[in-house]
Amino acid sequence: MEQNRREFLTGAAWMGAAAMAAGCMSRASAVSGLGGGAGAPMHGFRVAPMKKVRVGFIGVGGRGTPAVHRIAQIPGCEVAAISDINPERLDAIQKWLKEHGLPAAKEWSRDGREDAWRGLCESDCCDVVYSCTPRPLHCPINVCAMANGKHVMQEVPGVFSLDECWETVEAAEKYRRHCYMLENCVYGEEEMLAFNLIKKGKLGEIVQAEVGYQHDQRSLQYKPADGRFWRIDRHVKHHGNYYPTHGLVPAGRCLDINRGDRFEYLVSMETKSASFEAFGRANFPADDSVVGIDGKPFNRHTQRMVKGDINMCLMHTAMGKTLSLIHNVCTPRPYDRGNLYMGTKGIYRSYPSLLIAWEEKEGDGGAKKYFDEAKALQIKEEYRHPFWKVAGEIAKKIGGHGGMDFVMDLRWVYCLQNGLPMDTDVYDLATYSSIVELSERSVNARSSAIDFPDYTRGGWKTAKPFTVDEMDMNRFDFSHGISKDKDAQTT
Numbered sequence: 001m002e003q004n005r006r007e008f009l010t011g012a013a014w015m016g017a018a019a020m021a022a023g024c025m026s027r028a029s030a031v032s033g034l035g036g037g038a039g040a041p042m043h044g045f046r047v048a049p050m051k052k053v054r055v056g057f058i059g060v061g062g063r064g065t066p067a068v069h070r071i072a073q074i075p076g077c078e079v080a081a082i083s084d085i086n087p088e089r090l091d092a093i094q095k096w097l098k099e100h101g102l103p104a105a106k107e108w109s110r111d112g113r114e115d116a117w118r119g120l121c122e123s124d125c126c127d128v129v130y131s132c133t134p135r136p137l138h139c140p141i142n143v144c145a146m147a148n149g150k151h152v153m154q155e156v157p158g159v160f161s162l163d164e165c166w167e168t169v170e171a172a173e174k175y176r177r178h179c180y181m182l183e184n185c186v187y188g189e190e191e192m193l194a195f196n197l198i199k200k201g202k203l204g205e206i207v208q209a210e211v212g213y214q215h216d217q218r219s220l221q222y223k224p225a226d227g228r229f230w231r232i233d234r235h236v237k238h239h240g241n242y243y244p245t246h247g248l249v250p251a252g253r254c255l256d257i258n259r260g261d262r263f264e265y266l267v268s269m270e271t272k273s274a275s276f277e278a279f280g281r282a283n284f285p286a287d288d289s290v291v292g293i294d295g296k297p298f299n300r301h302t303q304r305m306v307k308g309d310i311n312m313c314l315m316h317t318a319m320g321k322t323l324s325l326i327h328n329v330c331t332p333r334p335y336d337r338g339n340l341y342m343g344t345k346g347i348y349r350s351y352p353s354l355l356i357a358w359e360e361k362e363g364d365g366g367a368k369k370y371f372d373e374a375k376a377l378q379i380k381e382e383y384r385h386p387f388w389k390v391a392g393e394i395a396k397k398i399g400g401h402g403g404m405d406f407v408m409d410l411r412w413v414y415c416l417q418n419g420l421p422m423d424t425d426v427y428d429l430a431t432y433s434s435i436v437e438l439s440e441r442s443v444n445a446r447s448s449a450i451d452f453p454d455y456t457r458g459g460w461k462t463a464k465p466f467t468v469d470e471m472d473m474n475r476f477d478f479s480h481g482i483s484k485d486k487d488a489q490t491t
């Protein structure tokens with residue numbers, strides 16, 4: 001009898017699975033120094049239903065503050081703790097909680113100590129650590145929080161290097177905690193529409209996805225965030241795609257990456273660096289002097305960038321699909337995540353506007369023209385993803401990138417409250433985060449092909465494909481009302 005992998009991994013067979021996994025641990029153990037073998041595989045991992053979800057936030061800046069506001073409004077959730085080295089951020093959160101009749105959150109880091117967040121992880125005041133810090137802190141927070149029994153909701157990208165990927169995977173396996181990457185674009189209305197159409201077979205078998213992140217961030221990246229220049233740091237020092245996940249994770253779900261397929265290898269190529277440097281010369285005086293994230297002086301007028309303006313990756317999957325991924329945050333152009341999928345029956349694309357074409361009958365040549373706008377909108381209505389059907393209205397009211405941030409938060413809370421596996425797991429976090437280092441290695445090797453690690457250690461072959469799931473909104477009581485946040489829209 002073929003055993004359902006989800007049941008297999010969540011039932012009594014844990015022990016056997018742990019033994020099976022232990023043989024594959026040497027690489028990860030060596031890297032992380034966690035010692036011994038790790039635990040059982042995390043595919044399908046779930047915990048007992050948690051009626052109350054107490055959340056501790058580390059980093060309450062541009063992303064963390066609206067996240068606090070959203071979580072405070074999800075029934076069954078409590079903003080239990082906050083950590084930020086900027087006391088003004090802490091004050092603003094406490095004020096907001098008070099104004100909304102909510103208890104004050106426990107605080108860490110008001111004294112400005114860089115590692116005071118560890119106290120939040122070690123305390124027993126929360127069950128979940130929600131991390132929205134600058135990127136170098138992601139991996140240490142993942143490991144420390146899980147080692148202290150907390151589930152982790154980590155901003156994107158989940159980690160940075162392959163060693164950090166292994167370290168995070170092994171910590172999740174060892175401590176049996178969720179480590180979920182907060183990739184909000186998975187829950188975008190049109191990303192979810194694409195996913196639903198693909199899972200319903202409307203485009204046939206998908207052979208190619210073209211996605212990415214193109215967002216003119218010249219002003220944002222040249223502006224210190226609370227006096228720190230962490231955002232532009234990768235441009236200054238590294239080649240490669242350091243922010244791969246917004247277009248990629250939704251596409252990975254459409255291609256069933258780590259659930260029946262996997263990324264095998266990538267090649268990456270990069271343009272020269274021109275746009276950021278031109279922006280710096282045009283907008284800052286020759287004697288400009290600020291402090292970089294490493295504490296060294298940084299002159300925005302003269303600073304040279306290592307990373308080229310545009311990085312492109314091509315990935316090949318074990319099942320013969322390809323995916324192209326572009327990263328460009330510095331040329332003047334409209335925002336774009338691509339979301340283009342081509343299959344044996346049709347095409348879907350959501351930028352610059354919704355474009356859909358498919359063959360109505362097998363091989364009828366009907367996909368030569370995109371459907372007109374009215375038909376595309378009718379399809380959008382008809383194939384709206386179940387999450388957007390039930391939560392779309394409230395998500396748009398509460399906000400956060402058009403509502404997708406709220407759908408994301410609602411969904412992971414729902415999974416915890418109902419004892420379900422997360423929509424993506426720690427292997428997905430590691431796989432997608434790997435692109436940061438793999439793309440840099442490929443660029444440095446004249447675009448040579450670089451293999452992806454298989455964090456699932458072969459588990460991708462038997463893992464069940466992603467499914468279109470439902471959420472029962474009756475399990476949430478929103479009768480106490482919600483409030484729309486101005487700053488929930490600004491990141």
Ligand SMILES: NC(=O)c1ccc[n+]([C@@H]2O[C@H](COP(=O)([O-])OP(=O)(O)OC[C@H]3O[C@@H](n4cnc5c(N)ncnc54)[C@H](O)[C@@H]3O)[C@@H](O)[C@H]2O)c1
Nearest residue numbers: 059060061062063064083084085086114132133155156225
């Ligand atoms: N998913 C998205 O749409 C999206 C958008 C923007 C940023 N991000 C990601 O979110 C994360 C945070 O980005 P942001 O824009 O909110 O940055 P930000 O600079 O606005 O906020 C970071 C916060 O972390 C605090 N902080 C820094 N060091 C700390 C420490 N040692 N202890 C406690 N707090 C500390 C800062 O004081 C600040 O308030 C990054 O990983 C970024 O990649 C995701």
